[in-house]
Amino acid sequence: MIDVDRAKEIILNEISPLKKKERLNFFSCLNRISAQDVKAKENIPPFNNSAMDGFAVRANDLIGASRKSPKILEVIEDLPAGYVAKKSIKAGQAIRIMTGAPMPKGADAVVMVEETRSRNDTVEIYKEIKVGENVRYAGEDVKKGKVVIKKGSLLKSGHIGMLASLGASKVKVFKRPKVAILATGDELVNVDERLGPGKIRNSNAYSLYSQVVKTGAIPILLGIARDKKADLKTKIKKGLSADMLLISGGISVGKYDYVKDVLKGLGLEMKFWRVAMRPGKPLAFGIIKRTPVFGLPGNPVSSMVSFEVFVKPAIFKMLGRKTDGAKEVKAAIKEEIIKKKGLRYFLRAKTAWQNEAYVTKTTGPQGSGQLKSMAIANSLIILPEKEERMEKGRMVTVRFLD
Amino acid sequence: MIDVDRAKEIILNEISPLKKKERLNFFSCLNRISAQDVKAKENIPPFNNSAMDGFAVRANDLIGASRKSPKILEVIEDLPAGYVAKKSIKAGQAIRIMTGAPMPKGADAVVMVEETRSRNDTVEIYKEIKVGENVRYAGEDVKKGKVVIKKGSLLKSGHIGMLASLGASKVKVFKRPKVAILATGDELVNVDERLGPGKIRNSNAYSLYSQVVKTGAIPILLGIARDKKADLKTKIKKGLSADMLLISGGISVGKYDYVKDVLKGLGLEMKFWRVAMRPGKPLAFGIIKRTPVFGLPGNPVSSMVSFEVFVKPAIFKMLGRKTDGAKEVKAAIKEEIIKKKGLRYFLRAKTAWQNEAYVTKTTGPQGSGQLKSMAIANSLIILPEKEERMEKGRMVTVRFLD
Numbered sequence: 001m002i003d004v005d006r007a008k009e010i011i012l013n014e015i016s017p018l019k020k021k022e023r024l025n026f027f028s029c030l031n032r033i034s035a036q037d038v039k040a041k042e043n044i045p046p047f048n049n050s051a052m053d054g055f056a057v058r059a060n061d062l063i064g065a066s067r068k069s070p071k072i073l074e075v076i077e078d079l080p081a082g083y084v085a086k087k088s089i090k091a092g093q094a095i096r097i098m099t100g101a102p103m104p105k106g107a108d109a110v111v112m113v114e115e116t117r118s119r120n121d122t123v124e125i126y127k128e129i130k131v132g133e134n135v136r137y138a139g140e141d142v143k144k145g146k147v148v149i150k151k152g153s154l155l156k157s158g159h160i161g162m163l164a165s166l167g168a169s170k171v172k173v174f175k176r177p178k179v180a181i182l183a184t185g186d187e188l189v190n191v192d193e194r195l196g197p198g199k200i201r202n203s204n205a206y207s208l209y210s211q212v213v214k215t216g217a218i219p220i221l222l223g224i225a226r227d228k229k230a231d232l233k234t235k236i237k238k239g240l241s242a243d244m245l246l247i248s249g250g251i252s253v254g255k256y257d258y259v260k261d262v263l264k265g266l267g268l269e270m271k272f273w274r275v276a277m278r279p280g281k282p283l284a285f286g287i288i289k290r291t292p293v294f295g296l297p298g299n300p301v302s303s304m305v306s307f308e309v310f311v312k313p314a315i316f317k318m319l320g321r322k323t324d325g326a327k328e329v330k331a332a333i334k335e336e337i338i339k340k341k342g343l344r345y346f347l348r349a350k351t352a353w354q355n356e357a358y359v360t361k362t363t364g365p366q367g368s369g370q371l372k373s374m375a376i377a378n379s380l381i382i383l384p385e386k387e388e389r390m391e392k393g394r395m396v397t398v399r400f401l402d
Numbered sequence: 403m404i405d406v407d408r409a410k411e412i413i414l415n416e417i418s419p420l421k422k423k424e425r426l427n428f429f430s431c432l433n434r435i436s437a438q439d440v441k442a443k444e445n446i447p448p449f450n451n452s453a454m455d456g457f458a459v460r461a462n463d464l465i466g467a468s469r470k471s472p473k474i475l476e477v478i479e480d481l482p483a484g485y486v487a488k489k490s491i492k493a494g495q496a497i498r499i500m501t502g503a504p505m506p507k508g509a510d511a512v513v514m515v516e517e518t519r520s521r522n523d524t525v526e527i528y529k530e531i532k533v534g535e536n537v538r539y540a541g542e543d544v545k546k547g548k549v550v551i552k553k554g555s556l557l558k559s560g561h562i563g564m565l566a567s568l569g570a571s572k573v574k575v576f577k578r579p580k581v582a583i584l585a586t587g588d589e590l591v592n593v594d595e596r597l598g599p600g601k602i603r604n605s606n607a608y609s610l611y612s613q614v615v616k617t618g619a620i621p622i623l624l625g626i627a628r629d630k631k632a633d634l635k636t637k638i639k640k641g642l643s644a645d646m647l648l649i650s651g652g653i654s655v656g657k658y659d660y661v662k663d664v665l666k667g668l669g670l671e672m673k674f675w676r677v678a679m680r681p682g683k684p685l686a687f688g689i690i691k692r693t694p695v696f697g698l699p700g701n702p703v704s705s706m707v708s709f710e711v712f713v714k715p716a717i718f719k720m721l722g723r724k725t726d727g728a729k730e731v732k733a734a735i736k737e738e739i740i741k742k743k744g745l746r747y748f749l750r751a752k753t754a755w756q757n758e759a760y761v762t763k764t765t766g767p768q769g770s771g772q773l774k775s776m777a778i779a780n781s782l783i784i785l786p787e788k789e790e791r792m793e794k795g796r797m798v799t800v801r802f803l804d
Contacts, residue, residue, distance in 0.1 A: 026593070030612045044773070046597055051769075080629065082589030084600045099700065100589050102600045141772045148774065156804065157616065158777030161609030161702055165602070165773060169594040187484030187502050191428070192571040195448055198486045198504045200567070207563030210432045214559065227482065298501065300563055330758045356732045356797070367453075370543045371446070371567060372550065375560030395758070402558065 001274040001281075003385065004309065004344045010271050011285055011310055014292055017320040018243060020175040026163040029155045031216055032173040033320040038149035043139035044165050048103040052134045055094040055116055055123055056085075056107035059131045070117075070124040079104065094123055103135060110134035142166070152320055177318040179212045180242035181205050182222040182235050184249045184259055185298065190224070203371070204248040204303045208296070211307045214402045215315045215325070217244075232262040240266070240291045243318060246311065249298030259295065260284070268293065276385065277344045279366075280306040300371040305346045308380065308401065327400040328382075331358035337383065337390040344385050348377035351398045360398050377401060403676040403683075405787065406711065406746045412673050413687055413712055416694055419722040420645060422577040428565040431557045433618055434575040435722040440551035445541035446567050450505040454536045457496040457518055457525055458487075458509035461533045472519075472526040481506065496525055505537060512536035544568070554722055579720040581614045582644035583607050584624040584637050586651045586661055587700065592626070605773070606650040606705045610698070613709045616804045617717045617727065619646075634664040642668070642693045645720060648713065651700030661697065662686070670695065678787065679746045681768075682708040702773040707748045710782065710803065729802040730784075733760035739785065739792040746787050750779035753800045762800050779803060 002010075021035040050056060057073060065071040073094040079085050081100035088105030089095060095104045096118075103110075109129045117124045142148050148166065149159055155173070163171060183205040191201055202224055212219035220242055225235040239245040247259060264270070266288050273284035273295065279302035284295030294311055296303045313324035331351050339345050351360040360381055363373040382397040383390060390396060404412075423437040452458065459475060467473040475496040481487050483502035490507030491497060497506045498520075505512075511531045519526045544550050550568065551561055557575070565573060585607040593603055604626055614621035622644055627637040641647040649661060666672070668690050675686035675697065681704035686697030696713055698705045715726035733753050741747050753762040762783055765775040784799045785792060792798060 027608050027611055030615055042597065046602060047600070080589075081587055082600055082629075100587070100602065136769065140769065141774055149777075156777065157609050157612035158706060158773055158779070160612040161605045161706070162773050162777050164593050164605035164608040165702070167593055167595075167597070167603055185483055185502070187482075191566045191569055193569075195444065195569070198449070198484055200448060200502065201569055203563040203566035206429050206566040207559050209429055210559035210562040213432055227484075300567070304560060304563070329755050353731050367538070367542065371560055371564050372543055375551075375558065375564050377560070 001276050002272050003276045007272055007275045007283070007285070008310060008313060011292070011314050012317055014271065014287055015314050015317045018174055018177055018318050021172050022175050023170050023172050026169055026171050027160055029163070029171050029173050030157065030160055032155050032176075034149050034151055034153045034155055035172040035174045035320075037147045037151050038163065038166070038168055038171065040142045040144050040146050040148050040166055041168075042166060043144045044142040044162075045136055045138060045140065047138050049136050050097045050099055050101050050103065050110045050134060051136045052110050052112045053099050054097060054110045054112045054134065055125070056089065056097040056104050056110050057094045057125070057129065058089060058091065058107060059109045059129050059133070061092060062111070062125055062128050065125050065128050067126045070126050072122050072124055075118070075121055075123050077104070096123075108132065108135070152322060154321060174320045177217045177243035177315060178220055179217045179244045179246060179315065180220045180222055180239035181208050181212070181246045182239050182248065183224045184227065184232065184247060185224070186227045188224045203300055204296070204298065207300065207304050207371075208246055208248060208307060211304065211312070212315070215312055216319060217315045227258055229258055229262055232258060233266070236262060236266060240288055242291070244314065245291055245293045247293065247295050248303055249296070263288065263293065263295075276342060277309070277346065278340070279346065280309065281343075283310065285310070301348070301367075301374050304374055305380065308399070309346065328397055329358050329400075330395045331360040331398040332393050333381065333390060333396050334359055334361040334392065336392045337362070337381075339383055339388060339390070341388045342385055345381070345383040347381040347383070348373045349379045349381045349398065350377060351379040351400070358398065360396065403678050404674050405678045409674055409677045409685070409687070410712060410715060413694070413716050414719055416673065416689055417716050417719045420577055420579055420720050423574050424577050425572050425574050428571055428573050429562055431565070431573050431575050432559065432562055434557050434578075436551050436553055436555045436557055437574040437576045437722075439549045439553050440565065440568070440570055440573065442544045442546050442548050442550050442568055443570075444568065445546045446544040446564075447538055447540060447542065449540050451538050452499045452501055452503050452505065452512045452536060453538045454512050454514045455501050456499060456515045456536065457513045457527070458491065458499040458506050459496045459511055459513055459527070459531065460491060460493065460509060461511045461531050461535070463494060464513070464527055464530050467527050467530050469528045472528050474524050474526055477520070477523055477525050479506070498525075510534065510537070554724060556723060576722045579619045579645035579717060580622055581619045581646045581648060581717065582622045582624050582641035583610050583614070583648045584641050584650065585626045586629070586634065586649060587626070588629045590626045605702055606698070606700065609702065609706050609773075610648055610650060610709060613706065613714070614717070617714055618721060619717045629660055631660055631664055634660060635668070638664060638668060642690055644693070646716065647693055647695045649695065649697050650705055651698075665690065665695065665697075678744060679711070679748065680742070681748065682711065683745075685712065687712070703750070703776050706776055707782065710801070711748065730799055731760050731802075732797045733762040733800045734795050735783065735792060735798050736761055736763040736794065738794045739764070739783075741785055741790060741792070743790045744787055747783070747785040749783040749785065750775045751781045751783045751800065752779060753781040753802065760800065762798065
């Protein structure tokens with residue numbers, strides 16, 4: 001039995017980011033990882049332009065302007081956004097300009113319309129202005145030639161907008177890993193089947209499916225393998241063509257657990273198969289011909305927690321993400337918790353921000369079968385191996401779930 | 403000009419949750435909102451079963467058992483998961499049982515395999531046991547007839563697993579709102595077009611598209627409407643068949659902004675059109691024949707911030723979500739910030755958890771054109787209207803972005 005940190009280290013050591021790339025329409029790249037440095041082929045904005053609706057002027061002409069003694073300028077043109085001024089501004093002149101329109105030649109600032117009054121072909125201006133005021137300069141946001149999105153970046157809404165601005169209509173992103181999911185056990189029936197005596201429904205495959213979807217990887221459901229070597233072998237082989245294989249149930253000390261045997265027959269290099277944690281102890285990890293294989297516990301909650309603690313970071317690494325996906329904070333526990341020394345505990349909890357700090361409370365009975373407590377939790381309380389009793393009010397580490 | 407809170411209140415007052423429902427395969431319901439109370443048609447687990455690999459016994463038979471004087475029981479059957487014991491246990495007997503297998507008749511506890519030693523047809527047991535130990539009782543997780551998922555719940559991975567356990571293969575969820583997005587302006591060209599003089603690329607439609615995707619609603623891109631009444635009218639009309647219409651640009655004091663006129667011609671009931679905030683001041687909101695219409699600022703950052711502050715809560719309400727999507731905490735600012743009194747500021751920032759508290763720092767120049775600072779931000783610093791100077795170290799409200 002190894003500890004949680006060592007188990008995670010072993011797993012991450014065996015996993016490399018996928019190198020396969022694909023070129024997609026830029027707006028299909030949301031939530032994907034850039035597989036290229038994106039360079040600006042143009043300045044953003046592409047030209048000096050007005051930040052306001054108002055009047056393009058020469059700042060020099062307005063020295064001394066005020067409510068009491070406004071300056072009067074001749075308005076020589078109207079300039080909407082999207083067009084270029086035909087005339088250039090000379091002393092005593094102005095051009096009526098819309099937000100985003102290119103600065104006319106000769107103008108060096110823009111007066112907001114609110115500080116002016118138009119009269120026929122002239123405008124009264126009530127305020128001095130500094131050179132450059134209300135002007136957005138070419139390249140102010142992004143300079144041509146600069147890398148604006150680094151390889152490995154997670155592409156968010158702002159990036160998609162930026163790709164549009166830059167005319168980057170196609171972008172190379174990393175392919176998403178395929179994660180195969182196999183449920184095992186003679187006790188399992190499909191969701192829409194009748195429950196015979198001694199049978200339960202296959203639920204783990206679907207919570208794992210959902211957890212995989214949430215990471216951004218592609219889940220592949222392989223169905224249920226019966227506790228027969230031939231069936232297990234066929235379905236596991238199928239799963240090995242994916243980038244990662246999750247096997248739910250079947251890896252424990254039990255006499256009827258053939259999975260380990262079958263995996264060994266297929267060339268499994270077993271890295272570990274028990275972790276000092278609760279829930280989730282019977283967790284196996286190994287490699288078959290470069291494909292990482294997780295043997296996840298059959299208990300519904302253990303399965304979900306093991307995914308969160310081990311599989312998600314592995315998928316994040318495959319995706320090329322820079323984080324392991326764990327969002328952790330400190331919170332005060334609202335109840336006393338007694339635990340077994342030597343195991344790291346992961347308790348389903350509700351964590352909330354209250355009075356400028358986090359507080360956390362377990363979601364009820366923590367039996368590893370109790371999916372209800374997992375469904376209503378928004379977080380896991382993580383309790384260290386060395387502790388036996390955590391008194392009410394103690395600060396503990398909390399990991400947020402999606 | 404109205405303040406941010408009042409603007410949000412006006413918007414949310416005009417919006418009701420969509421009532422349209424659809425019945426989907428349960429595992430397509432991830433991230434959707436349940437439109438029904440889901441009742442358990444069965445117990446989970448459906449029968450009393452073993453929580454361990456070990457031996458099903460009568461606790462009475464083991465009184466006094468210890469390492470020194472083990473009790474010896476006759477093993478009368480092997481019971482894998484998925485099957486029902488053929489025999490029932492009498493005094494002095496045990497059944498070898500696997501995790502998840504139904505408790506045999508006569509047995510009232512399970513001894514872990516680790517506390518036993520098998521010898522031919524008998525087993526030595528080294529420990530006393532309590533009635534019910536290592537037994538999971540029928541209905542322990544979910545009682546038949548109980549509501550396990552309430553109408554209005556956001557369906558997460560744990561819920562999907564629970565729906566599978568319950569055999570709920572189809573679930574009614576609320577339909578996702580369709581959000582139409584229209585860009586406006588003669589200055590805009592499409593992403594893959596050449597930039598002529600005075601032109602910029604349509605980027606707001608795509609950051610809004612991405613922001614809509616993130617909320618779980620369905621974005622519909624209507625393209626670019628030119629600054630001509632006829633074109634605007636045709637495209638806006640198209641947008642009114644959606645559940646919500648976002649119009650990017652065109653609603654300001656400018657002479658060339660026809661959008662407002664066209665909207666009024668179509669029967670717009672304008673609720674407000676300026677908000678005391680920075681960025682995002684020129685924000686309009688109204689209703690045309692029951693369809694809520696947002697006039698969003700043309701500046702890329704103002705557009706994204708307005709979406710976050712006003713459109714996202716509106717979509718969340720339409721989706722039937724119980725929260726408005728704002729995840730806010732308090733953080734210490736790492737720099738002094740000077741602001742204009744009377745406006746609420748939303749500054750792009752990076753917020754991190756450090757030494758058991760949040761700290762936050764702006765992502766650089768906060769001009770409303772600067773999409774780069776938005777792309778790298780993970781949060782917005784929210785500064786109240788009444789403040790003018792926020793000194794370094796001051797606790798401020800921070801809202802996390804997706």
